[in-house]
Amino acid sequence: MAPAVFPVETSSHIPEATTVVVIGAGIVGLTAALTLAERGIPVVVLEKGRLAGEQSSRNLGWVRKMGRAPADVPMAVAADRLWAEMPARTGMDVGYRQAGIMYLARTEAEMAMHAGWLKAVDALGLDARLLTAGEIDALVPRGRGTWAGGIVTPSDGRAEPGLAASAIARAAIAKGATIIENCAVRTLSLSAGKVSGVMTEQGEIRCDQVLLAGGLWSRRFLGNLGVSLPTLPLVCSVLRTAPMEGPGEIAVGGPDFSFRKRLDGGYTITQRGALNAPIQLDHLLIGMRYLPTLRAQRQFLRIKIGRDFLRDLALPRRWGPAGPSPFDRVRTMDPPTDPGLNAEAMKNLCAAWPEFDAAKIVETWAGTMDITPDSTPVIDRVGRIPGLTVASGFSGHGFGTGPAAGQLAADLVTEANPLIAPDPYRLSRF
Template sequence: MAPAIAPVKTSREFPASTTVVVIGGGIVGLTAALTLVERGIPVVVLEKGRIAAEQSSRNLGWVRKMGRSAPDVPMSVASDRLWAEMPVRLGADVGYKQAGIMYLSRTEAEMEMHRGWLKTVADLGLDSRLLTQKDIDGLVPGGKERWAGGIYTPSDGRAEPTLASSAIAVAAIAKGAVVVENCAVRTLALSAGKVTGVVTERGEIRCDQVLLAGGLWSRRFLGNLGVSLPTLPLICSVIRTAPMEGPTEIAVGGPDFSFRKRQDGGFTITQRGALIAPLSLDHLLLGLKYLPTLKGTRGLLRLNLGRHALRDLALPRRWGKQSVSPFEKVRVMDPPTDARINAEAMRNLTAAWPGFSSAVIEEAWAGMMDITPDSLPVIGPVAKIPGLTVASGFSGHGFGTAPAAGQLAADLVTDGTPIVDPAPYRLERFA
């Protein structure tokens, strides 16, 4: 079951041509479209299912710099500024608040990791700081567990996934963007190897540039064009509680739980130490690229060979312009919630903060993330196909960095001055 998002009245119009087509109606693609239309550039967003129906509305809503690799921090810093400007830019509240984010550690080894990270970002001007047990008790009262320490970034924050993408889409439409739902792009139209348009299930749209922001579907779309985008799926299960009193406005991540206050008064809770890795053919094709990453994820990943693997095998990896594409066969990726993992989350959380024992669970859902080998997204042109730019592989960080990531994608599509250095995000790094 997916969380309900604010409704958006999208277009029934199907234009014959435009300047830029954005494939994917998630938060990054929508932000790119908003940026483009604000610059006077005609843009059409094509979404195979519903706006923000996948990870853009299913994520935790964290907006953080803490824990990001040094090359990725400028993107997060830029996004902080853009999130703060959203209410005026959109004329709508997206629930953004700089309430801080905290990570907790049970062991000195975990604390040493935080100390090491602080050293790597020491010159970047962040307000992150280490915490003692006394600090934790003062910031998040009512806890019972004894911690080795923690790390805290007061300027990190949160926003509401069920509000943000819708508000961005509404603003983009009001400024002239065309957003079409239930319209899958099957492939690109090319002339002499260069993009001239997109071929959809409803016909062709001519355009000068295409931005692929298809989330976990981007790998399959590019594969059909002979381009490799190394991403693998991970599934996170999530809980939403009824409105309740809580210990803090700070979002808190323990080793095996997390919680953050919601605008509706409830909490979003997860088992932070457990993600489902649904095995598929791609694990055989890409596994070696992920070996360095796997060394630091012991106990985090729970392998699953089930419905996802069968569905993945049933979907084609090659198809033509006249063929029904995988994106028409699966309009919305809606992975099953893992009730056992959610139960673990509540047990672990209530052991640490007993006040959550009175929490009433109102909803649960799961979301599927697209993970790259280095956990950084790909944002940049595809050299093999002039006119095609990719913004995918956000590895669970897309919501928080979406304002700057979408703007960077728009900058690159139009040869503008990039909001941040795009070098860390080049597709060629995986060559």
Template sequence: MAPHIAPVQTCEDFPSSVPVVIIGGGIVGLVAALTLSERGIPVIVLEKGVVAGEQSSRNQGWIRKTSRAPADMPLAVASDRLWARLPQKVGTDVGYREAGILFLARNEAEMEAHEAWIHSVEPLDLDSRLLTPGEIDRLVPGGRGNWAGGIYTPSDGRAEPSLAASAIARAAMAMGAIIVENCAVRSLVRSAGRVTGVVTERGEIGCDTVLLAGGLWSRRFLGNLGIDLPTLPLTVSVARTVPMDGPTEIAVGGPDFSFRKRADGGFVITQRSAIKAPITFDHLLIGRKYLSSLRSQGRYLRLAFGRDFIDDLTLPRRWKSGRISPFERMRIKDPAVDEGAIHEAFVALRAAWPIFDDAEIAELWAGTVDVTPDSLPVIDQVSEIAGLIVCSGFSGHGFGTAPAAGELAADILMGSTPIIDPKPYRFSRFER
């Protein structure tokens, strides 16, 4: 099941050539398209399925700096500023609210980890602070959890995934961008080592530059070109409630639940410690690169071997541009919901905040993210192919950092002064 997305009237036809082709109609690619269009660069976005049909509409809508890796903080801080301006830029409300995010701690060891993070980002002068149990009760009243404390960043926020990407797409088209759905890019056209076009299921389009923002599918696209982008899939199941009274406007992350208020008055709820890790053939190929992250994050993962492995094997890893590509065989990745994890989340949440005893589930869905070994994306020129830029691997953080990530990709594409230092996102870091 997929969440309802605000519809977008995209284009049916497209020109035979255009300066920039963006592969992927998710929120990051759409921000890049809007940025380039604002700068007078003609661009076409080619989406194999529908705009925001995968993780861009299936995420939880958190826009956070709290507990983010220090190397990723400049991107998160820049995105905060851009999110605040986005409603005016796109001409509509996308549900953005600077309502704060709070993570709860069960014990002193978790509090020490939060304190260490605050010290690590002191030069950024954030408003993050540690909370006592009494302060948690005042900010999120009606609870009965026995918390050691928490960490809270008032300037963190939220937005609505079902609204934001569609609004950005409409704004980009109003600026001249062309967006085409149900049109997969099969491969690149190259001459003398550089991009000269793309081969789509509907024919060739000439171009000077390609921005690959294909999310989960970027690894497979690059693999067909002989380029290894190390990403593995993780799947999160999400519940949406009907409108209800809630304890706070703040988004709250507990040890085995999370919740945040929606613009429609309902809540988005997940089981934070039940992230499905569907085993695929890629685990055999690159799993060793993730040993370090498994040691620190493995307690949250639930390995699953089954249908996902078979589905992955049925999709080719090598194909010719004249043949049907994997992206046409699976237009939209629609993973099964882990209803057991959703049940666990509600049990834990109701024990902590009894007001959720009366919560009524309106909708369930799941989404799959592409995770790199260090949980940072790649936003960089591909050294082997001039004119090919990658902007993928956001590891579940793409929605929150999309405004700055898309602009950074546009800066790299144009050779402009980048919005932030792109060094943490270099492709070459995986070669070491």
């Protein structure tokens, strides 16, 4: 089960026409809708399941610049500003706190990686700096870990996934957007090769532009249209604790655990050094594109072959507007939690900060991320289908940059001056 999401009263009325249809009510699609509504542009958001039911409510809530590819840093910087403006923009505290993020290193080789990243982003004006073991103890006290050092970015922070998407959705609705849940978009309507609408399970909606922000489902949607978006799934298991004192406000990523303070006083925890990789047909179709990443990060992947392969194989890859589509069949991707990974996370964390021995675990969940070969999203117009823009493949980073990614997507849809240069996110790079 996914964590609880702050409730939003959405619409059940399917309009005949609008200007922009957004497919997917995650944080990126919702921010795009809010941006469009603020500009007075009619917009309808269609969600096959429930608002923020997948990765937008299941992520860790980190808002970071640290560790990002240099070309991706400007979007993360823009997201910081937009997160800080979110309470005024939405009228709701979404839990955004610039309390800092720290990465820990056990070895000199890991410290060299952090130093290499700092050198690569030196010209970007970030406040990241390397740490000694003593500085780690001062910033996050009462630890017993043996560290070669670490790196910290004080201006990084966190927000609450269970609040943020809902707040953005409510603000978008208040400004004129329509959001409809439990309404799968099956395909596009095209006239003379251009977008003229979308075909949903409840009928057609005419529109001029479509933004596809469907997360892990975007590859399958585009594939049915003859467009290739290379993404593969990885599954992260997460747990949260009851409110507790804890070692402080800084979010900490160790080699094999992570924790961050929550607005409710508890902590969100995961095994940062391992992700489940459920093998699917797409691994056979596009897996070669991931070989460089696999060679560099194979120690993080727990490859699993089983029911996931059969479930995926049972979903169609080609369908017509009459359906049924995969999106009719699977309203919410709800992978099972891996108790072993969560147990590893707690064991490793308690060895480093023993006060977590007293933590009471009150909830666990898992979420599926859509990973591109370079772990960078696609935010771009689809050249072969005029009127279609895609914002997907966020590779586990979508929540933190969501406000900026959604605004950039809205800029591309409307051909406005882009928030940042969109070149790193071109689909053509694949």
